[in-house]
Amino acid sequence: MDELTVPPIRRIDLGNDPRVVESNGHRPAAVVRRRRPARPAGHERMTLEGLGVAYAAKRAVRDVTLEVRAGEVLALIGPSGCGKTTLLRTLNRLTELTPSAVRSGRLTLDGEDVDTLEVTQLRRRVSMVFQQPNPFPMSVFDNVAYALREQASRRPRRADLREPVERALRRAGLWDEVAENLDHPALRLSGGQQQRLCIARALAATPEVLLLDEPCSALDPISTEVIEELIVQLASELAVVIVTHNMQQAHRIADRVAFMYLGELVELGTAEQIFGAPRQQRTRDYVSGSFG
Amino acid sequence: MATAAPTRRVESSSSWRLTDRIGLGLCWAAGLLLCLIAAGIVGYMAYRGLQYLRPHLLWERPLSDSDQSKSGGFFDPLVGTVALTVIGTAIALPVGVSTAVWLVEFGRPSWLARLVESGVEVIAGTPDIVLAIFGLVLFQQQIFALLSFQAEGNAVFGRSFLTAGTMLGLVALPFIVGSTREALQTIPRHVREASLALGKTRAATIRRVLLPAARPGIATGTVLGMGRIVGDTAIVVILLGATLQLQRVGGPPLIGDVRGTGSTLTSYVYNNSPAGEGNASEKAYAAAFVLLLVVIGLNLVAGRLGRRKVSWTS
Numbered sequence: 001m002d003e004l005t006v007p008p009i010r011r012i013d014l015g016n017d018p019r020v021v022e023s024n025g026h027r028p029a030a031v032v033r034r035r036r037p038a039r040p041a042g043h044e045r046m047t048l049e050g051l052g053v054a055y056a057a058k059r060a061v062r063d064v065t066l067e068v069r070a071g072e073v074l075a076l077i078g079p080s081g082c083g084k085t086t087l088l089r090t091l092n093r094l095t096e097l098t099p100s101a102v103r104s105g106r107l108t109l110d111g112e113d114v115d116t117l118e119v120t121q122l123r124r125r126v127s128m129v130f131q132q133p134n135p136f137p138m139s140v141f142d143n144v145a146y147a148l149r150e151q152a153s154r155r156p157r158r159a160d161l162r163e164p165v166e167r168a169l170r171r172a173g174l175w176d177e178v179a180e181n182l183d184h185p186a187l188r189l190s191g192g193q194q195q196r197l198c199i200a201r202a203l204a205a206t207p208e209v210l211l212l213d214e215p216c217s218a219l220d221p222i223s224t225e226v227i228e229e230l231i232v233q234l235a236s237e238l239a240v241v242i243v244t245h246n247m248q249q250a251h252r253i254a255d256r257v258a259f260m261y262l263g264e265l266v267e268l269g270t271a272e273q274i275f276g277a278p279r280q281q282r283t284r285d286y287v288s289g290s291f292g
Numbered sequence: 293m294a295t296a297a298p299t300r301r302v303e304s305s306s307s308w309r310l311t312d313r314i315g316l317g318l319c320w321a322a323g324l325l326l327c328l329i330a331a332g333i334v335g336y337m338a339y340r341g342l343q344y345l346r347p348h349l350l351w352e353r354p355l356s357d358s359d360q361s362k363s364g365g366f367f368d369p370l371v372g373t374v375a376l377t378v379i380g381t382a383i384a385l386p387v388g389v390s391t392a393v394w395l396v397e398f399g400r401p402s403w404l405a406r407l408v409e410s411g412v413e414v415i416a417g418t419p420d421i422v423l424a425i426f427g428l429v430l431f432q433q434q435i436f437a438l439l440s441f442q443a444e445g446n447a448v449f450g451r452s453f454l455t456a457g458t459m460l461g462l463v464a465l466p467f468i469v470g471s472t473r474e475a476l477q478t479i480p481r482h483v484r485e486a487s488l489a490l491g492k493t494r495a496a497t498i499r500r501v502l503l504p505a506a507r508p509g510i511a512t513g514t515v516l517g518m519g520r521i522v523g524d525t526a527i528v529v530i531l532l533g534a535t536l537q538l539q540r541v542g543g544p545p546l547i548g549d550v551r552g553t554g555s556t557l558t559s560y561v562y563n564n565s566p567a568g569e570g571n572a573s574e575k576a577y578a579a580a581f582v583l584l585l586v587v588i589g590l591n592l593v594a595g596r597l598g599r600r601k602v603s604w605t606s
Contacts, residue, residue, distance in 0.1 A: 092489060124491035134486045137505045137602045146487075151496040187602065198486070205491065 042071030051105035075254035083263040127207035133194035135186035147204040172200035192223025341581020344574040369560035379457025388468030396476040416466035424530035427459035441541040456531035464517025475509025515594040
């Protein structure tokens with residue numbers, strides 16, 4: 001019976017890595033950062049200046065200023081309700097679906113104010129993947145082709161769409177698994193495959209920015225690993241912004257990390273800096289597991 | 293550590309209080325009674341129907357004769373039933389689906405949405421005979437002359453396949469609104485957002501994602517509504533003109549037919565049965581059996597369609 005006794009929680013000093021808090025006193029396997037392709041430092045894709053979002057009287061996001069760069073993964077972390085998902089949904093103006101949401105501040109895409117863009121155009125350039133895998137109830141092929149077709153039109157024809165559909169499925173690392181079954185219903189795929197299909201769908205219109213809202217939280221560890229690899233690969237071609245609850249995940253895949261708390265951007269830095277040497281006390285407490 | 297042998301315990305109602313056991317027994321009895329009633333109806337109608345149903349009845353036209361061996365079959369009522377079902381469904385389906393889409397996807401201002409909901413409920417609760425009489429008053433107005441025909445002296449007859457089909461559309465409408473609404477409501481919000489996030493408009497999202505996803509629900513409601521149209525009698529007797537054979541009025545083919553009058557299986561049964569207006573019980577039983585088969589068939593189809601629902605990760 002004695003192996004069942006739980007040792008008291010201990011905080012052990014591991015140099016400048018206060019993240020490591022383990023209930024059994026063992027040092028966990030160090031976070032292994034995913035290998036990323038070499039890429040030049042990216043230019044700014046989106047800039048947020050003094051961005052705020054309020055739902056009626058509740059201010060969900062306050063005065064956030066940061067930039068989203070091409071060629072990198074930016075992770076938004078923070079406890080539930082800190083405004084990270086709202087911030088993400090502001091980037092493609094999805095918050096506008098909520099009638100009570102009011103946005104303030106300035107948001108640009110490639111130097112253009114997003115409010116001057118047609119919202120459908122903006123969303124083709126700033127694409128999004130959701131927490132729950134949500135393929136549409138149609139075939140694998142049609143799910144990807146849907147993004148390429150003009151609004152509700154069925155044109156262009158299937159033959160013309162074959163190539164871009166294949167390209168999107170290859171980029172999402174799903175092609176080899178579905179090439180034989182393009183006409184099968186997408187909802188028959190496994191959860192991990194469904195989520196990669198949603199990524200393929202989001203990539204089909206060749207967006208410049210890819211938004212991911214906790215894309216792995218409904219998936220098993222193996223599917224999560226596949227998708228993390230994929231995100232890191234994709235970041236060499238476009239700008240990726242990911243919301244995650246999982247600090248290890250942020251550490252594994254992000255180039256830069258933004259820590260949000262109560263709607264404010266508390267700290268923004270490289271993943272090494274945020275997890276290794278946070279400057280703000282609140283960041284330090286959060287990444288060490290004191291709250292969250 | 294010793295583990296206890298697994299035990300299997302099943303709760304038994306024998307340990308219940310007497311009143312609870314009587315209550316349970318009544319629930320059983322109620323269910324069994326319904327089964328018996330249904331089996332009784334189907335069994336008796338099958339017995340009588342098979343006794344009198346002959347294939348030629350299905351394609352012989354009905355004739356007016358008090359001798360049952362000379363009064364023909366019920367081809368015209370069969371065509372009438374199909375025609376009314378097609379007309380009623382063609383009207384109810386687009387109106388019902390549009391209403392449901394508006395209620396679920398837009399539904400603003402909310403007082404208007406509540407008003408629309410109450411409107412649908414009122415239509416669902418209105419007795420058919422009231423709809424029939426209202427329809428007759430309405431379609432005898434001059435502006436609806438095109439739907440039926442104008443007698444000498446400009447009086448509008450008001451009775452035709454078109455006028456009866458329109459009112460029967462109202463009978464089917466609440467089923468279609470209800471099941472389409474339910475189907476749309478089960479689609480998670482993030483599925484709509486996923487389509488919008490691909491740069492699609494709301495209209496494209498509704499047409500290409502939401503309506504296809506709701507198709508099993510829409511189909512179920514439509515088939516249930518069709519069952520109601522097939523089984524309706526009051527509107528048919530009052531608004532279809534109650535002519536034994538299809539009576540076309542002037543006009544191009546098909547249009548002249550649907551502006552004309554006729555009968556359906558229900559009105560045929562009513563007009564032949566001794567319980568109704570006639571004295572041809574053999575014909576009435578045969579037609580009633582066919583009617584019952586059609587309605588049971590439609591309900592089986594509705595049940596099958598209802599099982600094809602999309603299962604979402606929510």
